[in-house]
Amino acid sequence: MKTKFLFLSILSFVTIFLISCSNDDDPITISEYTDATTFFNELDYSGSVLISKNGSDILRTGFGMANKNTAEPNTTGTRFRIGSVSKTLTGMGIVQLKRDGLINSFDQALSDFDDSFPHGNQITLRHLLSHQSGLPDYVSMVESDAKSGQTFTPETIFEIVKNQVAENNLIFTPGSSVAYSNTNFLILALLIEELSGDSYENYITSKILDPLNMADTEMGSNEINGENYAQGYYGNENVSEYPMQITFGAGCWTSTVADLEKWCRAAMGNSWFSPDEKNVIFGEDVPEESTAFKLAWFRSKIDGKTFLWHGGDIDGFASLIGFVPESNSVLISLSNKQDDSGTTRNKIIETILKNEL
Template sequence: MKTKFLLLPILSFVTLLFISCSNDDDPITISEYTDATTFFNELNYSGSVLISKNGNDILRTGFGIANKTTVDPNAISTQFRIGSVSKTLTGMGIVQLKRDGLINSYDQPLSDFDDSFPHGNQITLRHLLSHQSGLPDYVPMVEPNAKSGQSFTPETILEIVKNQVSENGLNFEPGSSVAYSNTNFLILALLIEELSGNSYENYITENVLEPLNMTETEMGNDEISGENYAQGYNGNENVSEYPMQIAFGAGCWTSSVTDLEKWCRAAMGDNWFSPDEKQAIFGEDVPEETTAFELAWFRSKIDGKTFLWHGGDIDGFASLIGFVPESNSVLITLSNEQDDSGTTRNAIIETIVKNEL
């Protein structure tokens, strides 16, 4: 699972290309835009793509190969690891806890639920949901050893984080800055289990997947097998094997374009979220060509359009889901090619939102 880190004053906004982008990577350049199919072909894209506007499909197809051994092609029904797009499902779990009366407010401090958490009286659920907690990212602490065979449960990872914060403090005062940290959503997933008395997987399944008939979405396994699943690649190397338990709550789900369309349309529509919930989750308008962290979603303004979205990276996979409410548009891309710098996803966002949505 890729680690992304960003630190800046909370009152400033993030330019669109902040996700996974480094100063050493040049943006992707293509010929003059003609149509979506040509664009993805020029990217040599490998994955599944859905672009829809006002209920009409612009593109709904697969590109490239799902499995280079069997040479099975990617298709709309192919299932991919979705990495941090999983955070939108975890965020929905917290919304459901509030609906169930198991939390009172997104501004409740973490100490209400774990009085032993260091600085827990300063960190609220809102801070966790919007990456304003100041908590360090656990991934670099555990991923190398996990890939070498050491076992880590989510509870073990939580204790590692608590020890780290006890010894070194927070990276910044909660609410004063933003920094993308997978730790926030691992804690939220554990909170779902603690408060609901159910497993995180079952709670999300019962409260999100089943109501939306998302039958192609499930927790990912360490090894990928089956003809309906894409293998993940970094160049020509199959890098699919991954210790998925360390991605708990932050990047642990597998899904398809078809299922994620259902999730996007529910989030965009008028029946799934109440007006007050939408206001809390998706936030206020942002200036042109900027992006803000909201509650488990990003909000961007691109060419005058509001784009609500999330991206995800995990070894061998790169994902993007998003929608433009004003035009009833949905954009979903699931790739089984690693996108370390995020330049491919950034090119997709800028090009497709401007030209098609």
Template sequence: MKTSIQQCNNYLTNNLLVALLVALITTVSSCSSDDHVNSPTINYTTVENLLTDIDFQGYAIVTKNGNDLVRQGFGLANESTALPQDYNLAYRIGSVTKTLTAAAMVQLKRDGLITSFNQTLDEFDAEFPNGNQITITQLLSHQSGIPDYQFIVEEAYEQGATLDEEDIYEVVIEMISENGLNFTPGSNKQYSNSNFLIAALLVQELSQMSYHEYIQQNIFSPLEIANTYKGTNAIDSNTHAEGYKNGNINSTYPMTIAFGVGDFSSTPKDMETWVNAVKTNWFTEAEKAEIFAEDVPSGYVDFGLGWFTTQEGNTTLYWHGGDINGYWSMIGFIPEYNATIVLLSNKQDDTGTQRNTIIEQLLTNEFN
């Protein structure tokens, strides 16, 4: 990763930006939009009724034992042109991107570019602060203690700064150098986008190809995933659902900020292909044992390597959600019922509530 760091001349010479970032560190705390919250019980007869009742807008797929519980669009993909939601339409997927970044790290291990997930960051960048304490496992399971850069860099962007992923890496280093880690690595768990930006940079550095090209070559092409791609700051409304928040179009985002963290757009078809691959044989059994958190108590959620585990009684849901301007998403699977879940929404009004309501209602009423 050292080669990439040496290219960050713009950041290193911008003292004003450094001062802004250091000042913001003391006022912004990291958080997870995927935090689990309780939601009210809803009486419904079908999954379609549930999604209609909570005003879900987007495309939904829920299968159980090979049968569809729902497979359809809700609302419009573009309210100006009356474009319908569609199985082959693109949506921003936000942090669902992290499942792909984690898979790329597994591929690095297959390729012999890393030897173990217990390797520490100082092996790749000797100058990374506290790098000798942070393992790849801790990085991918949010146990590193590395603070989240997202809100700080978004604020810098609003102030006119232009940062690429390598600049943001330097921001993360500056945050740690000024204020330390949020906790001793391995002693706690706290969702942080910084973990996956670092992982994506590792993919680039070790593979000697771009992060997106590595995923294309090793995941998308073999699985014939044809319409998942690095998102652009502004969407193409002919092939992409428009994003909305509070009734207004909200589809633009500086995608460099989401590098390896939330920068992909995808279709329901491609995400269904990806979930089914993960559910079956994309990972070996040995790899699954490392990736998915096990022995989670009923009623709890835990981090694995790029995937959450939610346990409800004897039912286990492996999943990840995502949020980005105007959109929210969720993909997951339930092995006990051979179930696949793909939810891609272009309405960001009640993101956490909608996602958690759907999870709770499905686990309570459909998969128990």
């Protein structure tokens, strides 16, 4: 089974919205759209969805089963693994380090914190946050062995990456290109621990989750147990068991649509980020029907609307959070049905933005 922790390739997120939902092989087209509930039902969607515009809900409900064995339904209170959406929290942790005076600039070099890292003098925090570091993705190096029972700590993975870069060099010169790599955010999470003197989990909790009252957001465990937790499915197969320790900083959190709405509204508002921080994090506008990766967030222009967002995939789960500042709109979909191609998420983004937000 193909693992989806990696999320999207650079080619995918640059071209994601160039493919219209009106293609002949799409079961749902823009012209057929009637309302959000019908749209998700016709997608055979399994998960929880929240769509809001100008403070009013368009849709806030669950679809399908959280647990097929117990027939527990998905609800707005169901907790899902959110995969790479976790990167937005890690990115905020780095912003907080700068607020705390623990880093001087997003343009500080990695060698300032580890002078033994190969080519660390060329790689900046900004490169890590925007996937411009040239570092290889570690997932393919460790995932198979981790699933077979071998233990990998984040520190062990960090050393594996260092050795890989020392032997094989970077994929490209930092800053010269973009390649989505989970390695960037594992390193950022380790940096949060090193500079704060606290665990990554505690730092994110105290600096982000607690202030925003995100009480239903937590680090994921290898096995999913208990009520109000979605099991993850690939077809009808439960694929929930996963070595979550290898997702550190890059895909490690579990959350609900209500908690992630709080995070989106904070990011969209004017009190959480200063204007200067917003300019740095979300960057400049992009051309119509295109997408670029900024600092821990994607920025897209769809139907004339700015969409700031992130998606994520991990075995059995597919997630999406995003907001449209112009209309004070939020779109969150958390699914416990794996989507290898990302087609469902692409349809959700394009269709809901064009018809509802």
